[in-house]
Amino acid sequence: MQRFDLQAEGLRALNAALQAQADQTNETAWEVTNPRGAHAIAAGLDAPIAVTVQGSAGYYCAGMNQQATVHVDGNAGPGVAENMMSGTVIVEGDASQYAGASGHGGLLVVRGNASSRCGISMKGIDIVVQGNVGHMSAFMAQKGALVVCGDAGDALGDSIYEARLYVRGSVKSLGADCVEKEMRAEHHAQLAELLRRAGIDADPGQFRRYGSARRLYHFDIDNAY
Amino acid sequence: MCGIVGLFLKDEGLSPRLGAMLTEMLVTMTDRGPDSAGIAIYGNEVPGEAKITLQAADPAAFETLGAALDTALGIEVIVQVKDTHAVVHLPQAHVGPARRWLRENRGDLRILSTGQAIEIYKEVGLPADVAARFDLAGLSGSHGIGHTRMATESAVTTSGAHPFSTGADQCLVHNGSLSNHNALRRRLAGDGVAVGSQNDSEVAAAYLTRRMQQGRSLGGALEDGLNDLDGFFTFVVGTRDGFGVVRDPIACKPAVMAETDQYVAFGSEYRALVDLPGIDAARIWEPEPATVYFWRH
Numbered sequence A: 001m002q003r004f005d006l007q008a009e010g011l012r013a014l015n016a017a018l019q020a021q022a023d024q025t026n027e028t029a030w031e032v033t034n035p036r037g038a039h040a041i042a043a044g045l046d047a048p049i050a051v052t053v054q055g056s057a058g059y060y061c062a063g064m065n066q067q068a069t070v071h072v073d074g075n076a077g078p079g080v081a082e083n084m085m086s087g088t089v090i091v092e093g094d095a096s097q098y099a100g101a102s103g104h105g106g107l108l109v110v111r112g113n114a115s116s117r118c119g120i121s122m123k124g125i126d127i128v129v130q131g132n133v134g135h136m137s138a139f140m141a142q143k144g145a146l147v148v149c150g151d152a153g154d155a156l157g158d159s160i161y162e163a164r165l166y167v168r169g170s171v172k173s174l175g176a177d178c179v180e181k182e183m184r185a186e187h188h189a190q191l192a193e194l195l196r197r198a199g200i201d202a203d204p205g206q207f208r209r210y211g212s213a214r215r216l217y218h219f220d221i222d223n224a225y
Numbered sequence B: 001m002c003g004i005v006g007l008f009l010k011d012e013g014l015s016p017r018l019g020a021m022l023t024e025m026l027v028t029m030t031d032r033g034p035d036s037a038g039i040a041i042y043g044n045e046v047p048g049e050a051k052i053t054l055q056a057a058d059p060a061a062f063e064t065l066g067a068a069l070d071t072a073l074g075i076e077v078i079v080q081v082k083d084t085h086a087v088v089h090l091p092q093a094h095v096g097p098a099r100r101w102l103r104e105n106r107g108d109l110r111i112l113s114t115g116q117a118i119e120i121y122k123e124v125g126l127p128a129d130v131a132a133r134f135d136l137a138g139l140s141g142s143h144g145i146g147h148t149r150m151a152t153e154s155a156v157t158t159s160g161a162h163p164f165s166t167g168a169d170q171c172l173v174h175n176g177s178l179s180n181h182n183a184l185r186r187r188l189a190g191d192g193v194a195v196g197s198q199n200d201s202e203v204a205a206a207y208l209t210r211r212m213q214q215g216r217s218l219g220g221a222l223e224d225g226l227n228d229l230d231g232f233f234t235f236v237v238g239t240r241d242g243f244g245v246v247r248d249p250i251a252c253k254p255a256v257m258a259e260t261d262q263y264v265a266f267g268s269e270y271r272a273l274v275d276l277p278g279i280d281a282a283r284i285w286e287p288e289p290a291t292v293y294f295w296r297h
Helices: A011-019 A185-198 B012-028 B065-073 B092-105 B127-133 B181-190 B200-213 B218-228
Strands: A002-005 A029-033 A050-053 A069-072 A088-091 A107-110 A123-129 A143-148 A164-167 A178-181 A208-212 B002-009 B036-042 B049-056 B078-082 B085-091 B109-115 B118-124 B143-149 B171-178 B231-238 B242-247 B256-259 B263-267 B283-285 B293-296
Touching: A002 A011, A107 A185, A123 A185, A143 A185, A164 A185, B002 B012, B002 B171, B002 B231, B002 B242, B012 B036, B012 B127, B012 B143, B012 B263, B036 B127, B036 B171, B049 B092, B049 B118, B065 B078, B065 B085, B065 B092, B085 B092, B092 B109, B109 B118, B118 B127, B143 B171, B143 B231, B171 B200, B181 B200, B200 B218, B200 B231, B218 B231, B218 B242, B218 B293
Parallel strands: A002 A029, A029 A050, A050 A069, A069 A088, A088 A107, A107 A123, A123 A143, A143 A164
Antiparallel strands: A164 A208, A178 A208, B002 B143, B002 B263, B036 B118, B036 B143, B049 B085, B049 B109, B078 B085, B171 B231, B231 B242, B242 B293, B256 B263, B256 B283
């Protein structure tokens, strides 16, 4: 286990050390102490390492992640796991706005609540939120799945393309072109697998699925200004 | 981008440390707003007495102020000079005449605030430098609000620095930008409310003051603002005994709050809160969009 005191050694040194780990590194376990809400902690990683942040992180924690598992033992600021490509990011507390934004792959788990714009423009990432998500979540979502075990705020899935949204609680309102869809066997299976990977004991039968009505796909003269 | 910090004490035992805690929070928010910084602090009330905070480009302007005010008002005022600011202590009953005299005779002085509890200190420069100039860390009080500015809607000047005070013991700081401030400024002018600077945030402060003059509570005025103010905003406002927070419905501008038995704290980022006592056990949350929060002593 490598221990890194962020306050003493600084962000640049931490990220340089983490980003220097090769695919075959033996230093697979890292612990970051004194994060104090700093920005860009463990951003840009590309190795199969496990990083635990002991406390709360600021903006863009684990951004652009590939392969690594980043565990935040606290809250995460705006843009956690933004543009993640692969790997796993777990936030034990709450996540601020645009968690998992534009992510291409990997799994983001938020054990608390995620605020507005969770999964905005997601492109293949899977996001599992144990609590609630705020307004405009999955805005322009293109691919991947967003699982919300609590409630969703206003305008869920506005202008959504092909991502799958699963919500167990209430949805305050659906955004433009987002509709409720049938839960078929393949959706139950996908949801069960995501819940299992996120370590959440919930019954897939209690969730509803939402997705694109595909009415915004083609140019419609009535929508022109 | 701007930085906001706020601290509302529930535990009077922390009062002597209010300035020190707020200063630390303010300096942490330097990279959100390196252009100017300011703080409004409430406390040290004396029954029947009021305070007027003044700012001058050159502190020499304060040299004869006390004697001139004594003569004009027929009383004895106390003038405490701190760098480019001065706090005039005078009986509550003489506030109106004093403000009138200052406006008519001392165009070189800018009135930053008036009230029983409020004092405002703000200047151009890095937050740490501004804090040192006014020894903000040495201030005590019951609650306070600070702001670090990255200028957008008006120039980097002292009058463009936050907080803005447009009514007795009221102040406002703002992160964001308003798009209808010119129209609102004209509407307020029609109601006889003049906004001193070209700044959009001061228009918001004057709007809230006007709504309260019309009989609304601060909470009610903030609710009205959600309809009448167009743009991005996270506002933190102060009154003599209260502290309020509201974010626009889109809520792009960040906000984190922490509450313990000892205080309610606001920060644009969690970084600003990390050194507060008991923060590890505090309830920490983000204020909901379009929702008014308010605490009173």
